[in-house]
Amino acid sequence: MTLECINPPDLPTPTTYTQVVVAKGTKLIFVAGQEPEDIDGKLVGPGDLAVQARQVFANLGRALAAAGASPEQVAKITIYVVGYERDRHLAIIEEARVVLFGDHKPADVLLGVTALSPGYLIEVDAFAVVDG
Numbered sequence: 001m002t003l004e005c006i007n008p009p010d011l012p013t014p015t016t017y018t019q020v021v022v023a024k025g026t027k028l029i030f031v032a033g034q035e036p037e038d039i040d041g042k043l044v045g046p047g048d049l050a051v052q053a054r055q056v057f058a059n060l061g062r063a064l065a066a067a068g069a070s071p072e073q074v075a076k077i078t079i080y081v082v083g084y085e086r087d088r089h090l091a092i093i094e095e096a097r098v099v100l101f102g103d104h105k106p107a108d109v110l111l112g113v114t115a116l117s118p119g120y121l122i123e124v125d126a127f128a129v130v131d132g
Helices: 049-066 086-101
Strands: 002-006 020-024 027-034 074-082 107-113 122-130
Touching (some): 020 074, 027 049, 049 074, 049 122
Parallel strands (some): 074 107
Antiparallel strands (some): 027 122
């Protein structure tokens, strides 16, 4: 599987994601929205976006591994954040994201939403491409 990450010269070069990702592989993996829950399905870090973001990205890593995929094979993620404010939240989310993805920057969408499940501040889903 290969991912070609492209930031076209006539678009802004983002620091936290890639504008275009071309994926070549034979198996598609769709990961449902991962929530800030522990193994027992209990909310982690009520009211604390940083704790919840770390849990969400850790859960995403576990889900990918269960499907035989690695973070470097993720082509796109969608991040949902309750009451998103760029100045307050982006650095917190990026810090948690880098723990899973390192230097890999899949295409992404970051959406501010009114609500998720009660007490949940963030959710992330993913799309990966692997060989065979």
